Structures are given as structure tokens and as C-alpha cells.
Amino acid sequence: xxxLSCTMRRALLPALLTLFAAAGPxxxxxxxxxRMPVPALRTLPNGLRVAVFVDRRVPLVEIHLLVPGGVxxxxxxxxxxxxxxxxxxxxxxxxxxADELASEVSRLGGSLSALAGRDYSSVDGxxxxxxxxxxxxxxxxxxxxxxxxxxxxxxxxxxxxxxLAQFAQDPTSQAEESLWGLVFGSHPYGRPVxxxxxxxxxxxxxxxxxxxxxYYRPDRAILVIAGxxxxxxxxxxxxxxxxxxxxxxxxxxxxxxxxxxxVRVRVLDRPGQAQSVIRIGLLAPGRQSPDxxxxxxxxxxxxxxxxxxxxxxxxxxxGGLSYDARSSYTxxxxxxxxxxxxxxxxxxxxxxxxxxxxxxARMASEPPDPAEVAAACHSFQAGYPLQFQSPGAxxxxxxxxxxxxxxxxxLDRYVQGLAAISPQQVQDxxxxxxxxxHMEVVVAGPADVLEQPLSELGPVEIVRPxxxxxxxxxxxxxxxxxxxxxxxxxxxEQAVVAHGGLERLRRVKDSTVNAxxxxxxxxxxxxxxxxxxxxxxxxxxxxTRLSTAENGQILDGDHGWLYGIVFDSxxxxxxxxxxxxxxxxxxxxxxxxxxxxAIDSSASLVWRGHSTSGERETDQVEVIPLxxxxxxxxxxxxxxxxxRLVADDFGPSMTKAGVWNARGxxxxxxxxxxVVWPFYEDRTVAGVHTMTILxxxxxxxxxxxxxxxxxxxxxxxxAVHH
Numbered sequence: 001x002x003x004l005s006c007t008m009r010r011a012l013l014p015a016l017l018t019l020f021a022a023a024g025p026x027x028x029x030x031x032x033x034x035r036m037p038v039p040a041l042r043t044l045p046n047g048l049r050v051a052v053f054v055d056r057r058v059p060l061v062e063i064h065l066l067v068p069g070g071v072x073x074x075x076x077x078x079x080x081x082x083x084x085x086x087x088x089x090x091x092x093x094x095x096x097x098a099d100e101l102a103s104e105v106s107r108l109g110g111s112l113s114a115l116a117g118r119d120y121s122s123v124d125g126x127x128x129x130x131x132x133x134x135x136x137x138x139x140x141x142x143x144x145x146x147x148x149x150x151x152x153x154x155x156x157x158x159x160x161x162x163x164l165a166q167f168a169q170d171p172t173s174q175a176e177e178s179l180w181g182l183v184f185g186s187h188p189y190g191r192p193v194x195x196x197x198x199x200x201x202x203x204x205x206x207x208x209x210x211x212x213x214x215y216y217r218p219d220r221a222i223l224v225i226a227g228x229x230x231x232x233x234x235x236x237x238x239x240x241x242x243x244x245x246x247x248x249x250x251x252x253x254x255x256x257x258x259x260x261x262x263v264r265v266r267v268l269d270r271p272g273q274a275q276s277v278i279r280i281g282l283l284a285p286g287r288q289s290p291d292x293x294x295x296x297x298x299x300x301x302x303x304x305x306x307x308x309x310x311x312x313x314x315x316x317x318x319g320g321l322s323y324d325a326r327s328s329y330t331x332x333x334x335x336x337x338x339x340x341x342x343x344x345x346x347x348x349x350x351x352x353x354x355x356x357x358x359x360x361a362r363m364a365s366e367p368p369d370p371a372e373v374a375a376a377c378h379s380f381q382a383g384y385p386l387q388f389q390s391p392g393a394x395x396x397x398x399x400x401x402x403x404x405x406x407x408x409x410x411l412d413r414y415v416q417g418l419a420a421i422s423p424q425q426v427q428d429x430x431x432x433x434x435x436x437x438h439m440e441v442v443v444a445g446p447a448d449v450l451e452q453p454l455s456e457l458g459p460v461e462i463v464r465p466x467x468x469x470x471x472x473x474x475x476x477x478x479x480x481x482x483x484x485x486x487x488x489x490x491x492x493e494q495a496v497v498a499h500g501g502l503e504r505l506r507r508v509k510d511s512t513v514n515a516x517x518x519x520x521x522x523x524x525x526x527x528x529x530x531x532x533x534x535x536x537x538x539x540x541x542x543x544t545r546l547s548t549a550e551n552g553q554i555l556d557g558d559h560g561w562l563y564g565i566v567f568d569s570x571x572x573x574x575x576x577x578x579x580x581x582x583x584x585x586x587x588x589x590x591x592x593x594x595x596x597x598a599i600d601s602s603a604s605l606v607w608r609g610h611s612t613s614g615e616r617e618t619d620q621v622e623v624i625p626l627x628x629x630x631x632x633x634x635x636x637x638x639x640x641x642x643x644r645l646v647a648d649d650f651g652p653s654m655t656k657a658g659v660w661n662a663r664g665x666x667x668x669x670x671x672x673x674x675v676v677w678p679f680y681e682d683r684t685v686a687g688v689h690t691m692t693i694l695x696x697x698x699x700x701x702x703x704x705x706x707x708x709x710x711x712x713x714x715x716x717x718x719a720v721h722h
Contacts, residue, residue: 036408037394039224040231046245047219050238051402053226053394061132061227063125063139064395066403068249069215070120072188072334080195080203081211082116084156088208089114089123091152093145098152101138110135112142118189119333120403121215122396129228133237136225140241143216148208157200162651162662164197170581171277171444174268176339178463179281182266182440183337185258217249218242222399226391257283257335260438263458269447276349276445280356284329284336284433287404292336293414294421294429296329299338300376301368301426302359302434303327308375310359311340321348321355333404338434343558346445350453353441357457360439363430367423377418477624477633480606488605488621491638492598498643499595500675508592508675510535510704512697517544519691530693539709540587555583556709563712572712588632589664591645591677598623598636611637618646635660644669644676672698 039051074081090112092098105112110127123143127135167173177192184190195203223242225234260283285291296304303311303326311325325342340360344352388394401411443450447462454460496502510533517530529545543552550565553575560575560583575583588597598605604624611618617640625632637647646667649660666678679695 036411037388037398038408039398040235042235044218044239044243046243047221047248048238048242048245049222049402050235051222051224051395051398052229052231052234053224053391053398054229054231055226055391056228059129059228060391061127061129061135061225061229062391062395063123063127063136064224064392064399065123065139065143066222066224066399067121067123067143067216068220068403069211070116071118071191071193072332073215073250073252074188074191074211075207076188078203078207078211079191079199080160081207082121082215083194084153084160084203084208085148085212085216086114086116086121086123088148088152088156089142089146092147092149093141094147095145096141098149101142104134104138108134108138112139114142116193118193120400122399124392124396126392132225132227132229132234136237136241140245144242144245146212148205148212150205153203153205153208157203160194161197161200164192164194164200165651167194167581168197170584171268171270171273173581175277175279175442175444178266178268178444179279179339179440179442180337182264182442183258183281183283184335187255187258187335189257189332189335189337213247214250217247218245219247220249222402224395224399226395260435263437263439263441265441265443265454265458265460266463267447267450267454267460268442268444268463270444271446271448273445274346275343276346276443276450278340278342278344278349278352278356279442280340280353281440281442282338282360282434282438284331284338286334286336287331287401287406288333291429291432292331293418294425295336295338295433296380297373297376297418297421298363298368298426298430298434299327299329300379301372302363303340304329305376305379311342311356314355314359315342315344315352321345321352325356346449349443349445349450350456353443353454353457357436357439360430360434360436363434364427364436365431367427370423373421373423373426377421380418477606477622478608480604484607485605487607491607491619491621491643492595492605492636494643495636495638495645496595496599498676499591499645500671502599504674505592505596508700510701511590511592512699512702512704513695514697515693515695517691517693533704533708534587534590535704535706535709538584538587539706540583541708542583542586553583554709554711555580555587556711559711561711570712585632585650589648589650591666592675594634594636594645594648597625597632598634602626608635610640616646617641645678673700675700 037053039053041049041051043049069082069085071079071082090098090101092101096104101112108127108131110125110131112123112125114121114123123139125135125139167177180192181190223238225238284295301310303309306312306326307316309326311327315322315325322342322344325340327338327340330337330339340356342352342356388397406414441454441457443454447464451460451462496505499505513530513532515530515532517528519526519528526546531541531543531545533541538555538557540555541552542554543550545551552563554561554563555575558580560580561572562575563570563572565571587593597603598621602625606622606624608620608622611620618637619640621636621638623632623634623636633650635649636645637649638644639646644666646665648664648666649662650664651660651662663684665682665684666680668678668680669676670679671677677695677698679698681693681695682689683691683693
């Protein structure tokens, strides 16, 4: 198959999927009362349960395999093992190398991915229906026969460490992770899904193999397939491809869910931060609890209903204290977590927390208005079926519910029973589960401002930046002399002049770059059209296009979104904390921001000696930022003759001083409006080439509209206007 036909298949699959999903709301609007679809179901001799949903509207097939091994099953001594096992399935099998696996998936124009969660792990595939046999064989090979090569585990550690280091610099990520640990304590639900920086050096091949051996077994696994398929043929294929999969999954006895205690307050000290991230957590019931439906309604009224909810009304409309206040109810197998979340000015944090506490108390002390309950129930009944509209959503939701013992009949009764929930039931569950006497509070902000006001709520624990850095940050930079520091600053000053001068660089308030981006995708080189727009302060839109498909990332200060467009159908998701940290780092990774960030007097600049790049002599200057900005630490390589930027190394290794996980290399410099800009860039991660960017045009200060950085709302994302 040619590269072009592979690319066309890759474009066709998401296009068909997006069109199918876009039809969901229209179909739901005219549908009868919701009934959970019932699949054709069969259990193979090895215990593997196979479920098939037939849908002939599109020539696609989606595969979802759930295995009973998540973070909750990890040995206490091996945090991160579940995620490592899932991510390294693609690293090769007993019959295929990693490159061969990627090449075969690419030849089919399909996709394979794996992810670990708190309760279980899953492996997903998407292919054209005509390619089901080959696609299922590839998925089965990954799951049943992985070899976890030692060199791939060595590569996995620094990449994951780099991601966790970025994660640790984001206050939202810090607060949310800390809240899980505070609420669940030593229970496995309190562990970070990806493990920790300090646990990564101990993550070895034996530990990953052991976790796979214990939990990637057929007797408690669920294989769900949806699409244009014949059930009997699917059962035959599953028997052929998965019938030799053997063994029994371990059933460890996990610790009991902790009993809620008195109020605790934890401040994650972030000196100098202008606003604080606020999280309040309360232990909640698990999936099978009879309290779960009424608590979902209570959560919707409290803060899950968006701008119409009580928290939004209280803090945004009446108090003017916070723009975005919300709550959520995360339901797991054995327990759940209700989270109240917002951001506020440092001098208002204690007031905001007291308002939230008082609203919790009000819900527990008096029943809500019947109109509130009716609106919440109607929203759930109208919106719940939409979770099952696309094939991928249907099979992942069905498998999770089945794993937790929720049958289609009980789910139907649950949805229908929402209409019968009374205000008194909502008050009763609020009294049991939303008692502010047992809330856990986490605030990421400056402790010197927050400690005293928050102490009125309960004992305050301060987590200092030094303690966090000791656990999370890379090895300390090598010592330097005053002469090295002076030489480093001199070299960066020369680089600033070589790229247009300090004043000209500072005058760049927005930039628009149009380019071609070539990147390997499943073993095939793909060329995408790239548009990258930046605007001060901290706004960025990153857009790639291929044929009728468009994907992008939008950063607007402390808000961000990921979106995709295929055939004019738009999908938008909120950027999570990892995405936000990555986008903020990317915003500062162009030549203008790299040099301005380095010349800033708060950064230490240290000359690290001479090197060579091709035939050029170069100097290396390490940029060491102030504490709290460790993710901005970089190594700049400068041409010794022209003083231009040759390379940018970033993402310091978590285990080896002086080793960097990612690199950008620049050449083909051209002058644009007085600024010297690279028109060629190569990117590598852990020594593996990830992309080449060929710039076609660059423009500065064109008056980019702020609408470019707004959350996409219409059928099409807004075009860039100047």
C-alpha cells in the first residue's frame, strides 16, 4: 500500500467516526426513552467475555479490551507499573518489533492505543470493518505476547519523568493530585496514575512483566467490538485470535476505603503566584451504592450544572469572587470523590472556601427546591444517552459498567429512576456524603499569604517548594564559577543582537507562522499544514491540517482546549493539566521567547563550554531559572561565529545531571521585519526524531484578533483574522 493510500485511510477513519458522533444528538432528540443497548454476548473457553454491538451506519469497527489491572492493583512498591505496562505494550512482541507493529497498523490506516486507570486498564483499536481480522490480530499480539524490551523501559523512564516534571509545575495538576492523596491516604486510589518521579528509577522490566502476568489475563477481561460486523464472525475471530490466551488474573485484597476524618487544609506553597487554585474533596460512594444516583443530582445542583449551579451563582454572580466554580463526582468501583474546584485571588481564598463550606452545610441541612431537582433530573435524563452515541463511547462505557457489575437492566432502571428522586433524598445523601466537617482542602498558592486566614478552618499543612523540588525536580545543575556566569550572559547578549536586538524582540506582541510539518505517524512520513499563532500574554493557537481534517490546541492564559474538525464537524475537549503545562512550555519555545527568557536578569546564565554542530563551532549556555520555574531550564547552543541559536535542549533528565530529553535544532535563518528567524527546525525526543518544520511565512504584530484564542463553539473553528 502506498504512503498516500495509508494517509487517506487514516483521514477516512476519524472522518467517518466524527460524522457518526455528530449524528448522535439529532438521533437522540427523536429517540424513545433510553434503553441501554444489549450486545450479542459469548464467553470463550478461556473465560474471556466477548460482546458485539452491530451498527451498519458506517464501515468502521472499534475494539475495546478491558483488563482487571489498574492503579488499584499495583503493588505498593511499584507505583506506575500499570501505566508502564499499558504504554509499553506497543514496544514489541515475541513475533514483531515495535516498528513492525507500527508499520502494520499504519498499513491498515487504523490505530491502537492503551491506557491505565485507577480501576482497570484498556486497549483500544479502530479499523475499517474489512480490516477487523488483521486489526484484532495485532491487538491480541500486543496484549498476549509483549516482551517489554529493556531498552524501551530505559527510554520510557526519562520521557515519563519529563512529563511528570511539567505536571509538577502546574498548580492545577498539583492541587488535584494532592487532593486524591489527602482524601484516600494509603489506599491505592490516592496514588498518582503515572507513578512518581522518585518511583521511576525503581521501575524495571521485571516489575512491568510481573504486573502484566498477574492482570493481563482472559478470565476477568472483557472484549467489546462495535461496528459493521456479523456477531458470529466476530466470535469466531475472537476464538481464533484470543483462544490461546491463558491464565487467571490475580484478585488482591485491597485495603478498606478510609473513614473520613476532621477538616484538614494543605497549602502547596507557590511564592509569588497571583491567584490560588482551590480544591475541596469529600469521600463519596462507589458505583454500586444505592446513594450514587441521588448524589449525582446533588452534585449537579451544587456545581456540576455549570453557570446555573449554586457555586457558580454564589461565587461568580453574587460575590464576584471567581469566574469558574464547579463540582464533580468521580465514581469508581469501591469509592468516589466529590470535588469542588475554583480559582481565586489570594486575598479571597479563605472567603471562597468558607462560602463553599457553607453551601455544603446548606445542602445537608435543608432539601433543595423541587425545581432545582427537576431541572437536574431532566438534564441527566436528556444527556445520559449521548454518552453511548458513538461506537467508541458505547463500548468503553458498556465495558466499564459491566466490569463494575452494572447490568443493562439496572442501568435502565437507574436512568428512569432519576425522575423519581425527591428533594428529601437529595438532602439525605448530602447529609451522609457532603458533610463539611469531613472536607479536605488543598490550595496551591503563596503560603505566606494563605496560612493565617486558612488556619481558621482547621490545621494547615504547608508543602514548601523545596520539599516538592526534592521529590519532583531534575538533578541540580553543575556548579559554576563567576567567570562562567559572566561569559554565559555575554554570549546570550550577543545572540540577542544577532537575532535583531533587544528592543526589536521586545516589540513582538504577536506572531503568525505558516509551515509544513513532516512527522512519522505509525511508521509513515506524513506532511501536515501547520499554523502557529502567538499573542502576548500567553495566548497560542496551534493548528495542523490534512485533507479535510484539522486538529488544534488553543491556549488562552489559564484556559485551554483541544479540538478536531473533520468534514465541518467540530469536537472540542477541555485541556487537562498535562496539556496546559505542555502548551505553556511550547508558547515560550520560539526564538523570541527563548532569548528574552534567557536575557531576563532573574535567570542564571552559565557557559558550559565549546561544542561542535556539523562543521560549526558552538558555545553552550545553560539557562537556570528561579525556583518554581524549573520546567523552563534549558541548554542553548549558539554559533560561535554568528552567535545565532543553533539548538535548544530542554526537559532535563530526572536521573542524570547534564542529560536532556528533548531538542530543537534550527537553521536556514531569514530576516523578517528585522527579526532573524529560523525557517527550518528539527525536533527529537529521547534521541528519536519526531518532526521537521519547514516555515513558509512569518509575520509579526499584525493585530491578531482575540477571537482566535476563544473556545471553538460553531460548526467550524474560527479562522485566523488579522
